[in-house]
Amino acid sequence: xxxxxxxxxxxxxxxxxxxxxxxxxxxxxxxxxxxxxxxxxxxxxxxxxxxxxxxxxxxxxxxxxxxxxxxxxxxxxxxxxxxxxxxxxxxxxxxxxxxxxxxxxxxxxxxxxxxxxxxxxxxxxxxxxxxxxxxxxxxxxxxxxxxxxxxxxxxxxxxxxxxxxxxxxxxxxxxxxxxxxxxxxxxxxxxxxxxxxxxxxxxxx
Numbered sequence: 001x002x003x004x005x006x007x008x009x010x011x012x013x014x015x016x017x018x019x020x021x022x023x024x025x026x027x028x029x030x031x032x033x034x035x036x037x038x039x040x041x042x043x044x045x046x047x048x049x050x051x052x053x054x055x056x057x058x059x060x061x062x063x064x065x066x067x068x069x070x071x072x073x074x075x076x077x078x079x080x081x082x083x084x085x086x087x088x089x090x091x092x093x094x095x096x097x098x099x100x101x102x103x104x105x106x107x108x109x110x111x112x113x114x115x116x117x118x119x120x121x122x123x124x125x126x127x128x129x130x131x132x133x134x135x136x137x138x139x140x141x142x143x144x145x146x147x148x149x150x151x152x153x154x155x156x157x158x159x160x161x162x163x164x165x166x167x168x169x170x171x172x173x174x175x176x177x178x179x180x181x182x183x184x185x186x187x188x189x190x191x192x193x194x195x196x197x198x199x200x201x202x203x204x205x
Contacts, residue, residue: 024111065202072198099184102176105162106188109154117143117196121203128203140200147196155185 084103088096120139127136159181166173175181 024108028111068202069199072195072202098174098176101173102158102181102184103188105158105175106155106185109158110151110188110192113147113150113154114192114196116146117199121199124203144196147192151189151192155189159185 084096084100087099117140120143124136124139127133127139158175159178163175163178166175176184
């Protein structure tokens, strides 16, 4: 959000906004790596696998859910990014630019809203494996409620408040018209909801 705001303030438009989104993904990956190493500890990272460890057996166990998750992510990417490609072909670059900026803003809101669920994923998998259904439902329900609240508030801010702020600041970047912006926000909210519950399904298998 910070990098996206800086990009808009500098009147960078779609290029700086997309670069900010890419940078946020890299920062999230580095942060996740740091937290994982801190949680596991140096002794675990330097330890050698046991003799009974078999990569092929582990792959057979992990592959079914990994395949489902990959298909879900691929479908999500096609849904979110395919519209941009179609728009550029039929509606021209100006409308596609508005669509691209709008999608990036909604995506940033969705990523922030989804942070709690992502942080709960290891514990959700653990509680499911241990058949601790009460704790599983508690964590998932909490993360979904937070996700819904943050997404709805963020999307409403983009639809009704952000265009006013952009005009006040004098930024040339334009979003989609209000009706289409609201429709896009609803579609991406439903897509995010679908992805979250698809994650729930993969955890239960």
